[in-house]
Amino acid sequence: MSHSSAAHNTFSQVPSYWSQTAVDYTAPEALTESLKADVTIIGAGFTGLRAAYELSKRNISVVVLESNEPGWGASGRTGGQVNPLAHAAPSKIIEQLGEVYGPRMLESYVNSGNELFNLIADNQLDCDAVQNGWLRGAHCQSAIKQLQEMHSGWSEYGLDISFVEGKELHQLSGSTHYDVATQVASGGCIQPLSFCRELARVSAQQGAQIFAHSPVQSVKPEGSDWHVKTANGQVTSQWVLFCTNGYTDNTLQGLKQTIVPLISVQAVTRPLSADEYRSILPSGHTLSDTRRVIYYARKDNRDRLLFGSLGMSEACNGADKSRLHQGLKKVFPQLKPEDLSLYWGGKLGFTADVLPHLHEPAPGILAGLGYNGRGVAMASVMGRILAQRVSGTKAEDLAIATTRLSPFPFHALHKVGTYGAIKCYEMRDALDVKFF
Template sequence: MITAEATTAPASLWAYTAPETAANPPLRGDHSTDVAVIGAGFTGLRAALHLAEAGTRVIVVDAGDVGAGASGRNGGQVNPMLPFNAPSKIREIVGAKTFERLAEASLGSADALFDMIRRYQIDCQARQNGWLRVNHSNAAHRKAIADTQNWNAIGAEMEVIDGAEVRRLSGSDTYQSGMVNPRGGAVQPLMLAQGLARVARDRGARIHGGSAVKSLSRQGDSWVVATAHGRITAQSVIVATNGYSDDLVPNLAKSVIPITPVQIASDPLPEDVIAEILPHGHTISDSRRVIMYARREPDNRMVYGGHGQPDRHGNLGGFDWLVKDAERVFPQLRGVTWRHRWGGKIAITDDHLPHLHEPKPGLLVGLGYNGRGVAMANVMGRVLAERAMGAAPETLPFPITSLAPIPLRNAKVFGLPHVIRWMRFLDKIETR
């Protein structure tokens, strides 16, 4: 729920600019299908599309509707590569053979998404002009050099740039070095979710909104997915709820830490205000612990994002910090009107890798994109569909891992606001 500070402006920019679409009807009555998908975000819709295209019967249900969760609320940046971990650490976690498949899938995730958008002619303001990641400190600069060398060794094609080039590409004097990944880009995420739903429906998938799943049970060789007014009997179930996971699958919610990125978006800005900011269409993010990420829209709006924090009433905070930070990074934006304020929950895993689980035969779960959800959810959805259709585990880019709670998760979630404040303090010292 987004209330209080967030609702003093219109809805999110994505909801404001996406075309109106008819709500998907709630599930009613008893139905039989091959695969039931729980969650109508990027992961679930991509899985449904892949299944339907293969001739598999599929029904998608969501407590809200298409893109109602993070898929329709995120920053819309299509950043390839897995975050946090260096290639050597990922290899250590997943093993050498899986690492090769995972690295290939990760580095190609943005290309795969843009290829899919073109193939299905999804209108979502897609542009692949590159991703600029800028360094906030000397230590971050040194790490970026090492990371770039390590990722380039396996095909990343990134380039380290100096402060002058950062200034030319970003319009900001704040950062003294950075990295350019030419495969990055941006989409209008809610329009992407709507487009995926349309293409999946055209190929036979059924999608139902307003259909929160009340229970999930095994009956003989089938699974039964029950909502308030309907029931689906399926051979397999795909759970694609990510940061909105609950107790439907035991330990699933406890296996991730939900965090709440927030964004602000301006009115369309005059050319003399915005001309120097991201003039070549790059997206941008920085290397701080509490990161910023930003993009320039085709109509000259600015979108600026970072960490937010809901209070105990569900009200989102963090917007004032975003305004101040946007003006610090881009002084050109001082005094502009930030018309839109919104956010949504994403899922962080303990090892900072996406997780593929199969807790019982015929029950598949994919989640935990750690801030790379636009690109990696597209990969995960396809992989979940392939597994549901019988793909062998050794052919998949994700290892099938056991589902277990994060150690001390409740304490970590409770302490998250204090951790964020401490990380901001460290960032401020290093930036100075």
């Protein structure tokens, strides 16, 4: 069911604004022994760490194995925006998932913002959490119709979503670029790397054993258990949870092919003057828009603005930088491209049905991934669901259906396809603004 993956290099954090400002943390050592546990978790991002937190809280023994350091993947590099909403309207999601799992998925999204902020508050996680709402601006006239459809559908399912327009929106966003937006009150933002480190700290206090620089090389059956091997150690456990999202490798055959890793890039400004900082998103909202090649922005809790989009390279080179410059000029023309001072990117998991996926391809093997750029809230929900399954909840009683590992159509061509799609979508976004 599995085979060894190629040799891995292991890394500390990528240079990002989050790695410069996160709470202090001493990364754990690599695994160098043979352990037995109830559960092995592969990947220490939002998904894996939430699962570790829930399981260790229930005194279930957990070993977390991370190739690099906790939060190294998308979770420590993300925009940190808590956006409790799927990409489609509820009617479409119910059509896709049916009358049982459709409403459960909607409920999971609707509650995901409060779930995350409650987790932070209950455990006093030091991660600059701000729950002051999320604005999603229409980039053109025809996108207003899309926002209306989302507003009416999701408010029926209890999402605290409303419209903000004209001068009020200009004031709340600090931008005249959007005239109509939806506002989701339970949205907000966190310092994502601090959140990972804090969740790792609490999970370790509860008994979870976390190992950094320990890429899993293989997972093989051993009697009724699983044998998980790293370069210098091994774990035997009844359950193995794959929480590797955009960084999924070939350790579990077929998992990598279920998603397309998309790259998101962002940059942070120089320290803003007090006036600049006050005038942009003055009430602490986060901001994103309806573009296919999205623009997103938020402030930190000090003196900076972070601005992001989709990209082609994790290093955020060339065309990615100029996309951010163009975007900043459009959305916040009071700032200049040279005000952006540090750039980085990371991989997120995109699924064919644009919804998160839960898999149980063999007894004791689980995988949760594919948050389609809305993982700050939903990866944490998935971690909780994985822990519920391990703790005895039947698969059919979970909020997310377990599905088989189906390859993303034309997966082998995804690099070329993504490049083409970004170019093409960028053009369509520009045409929208002109003609629609």
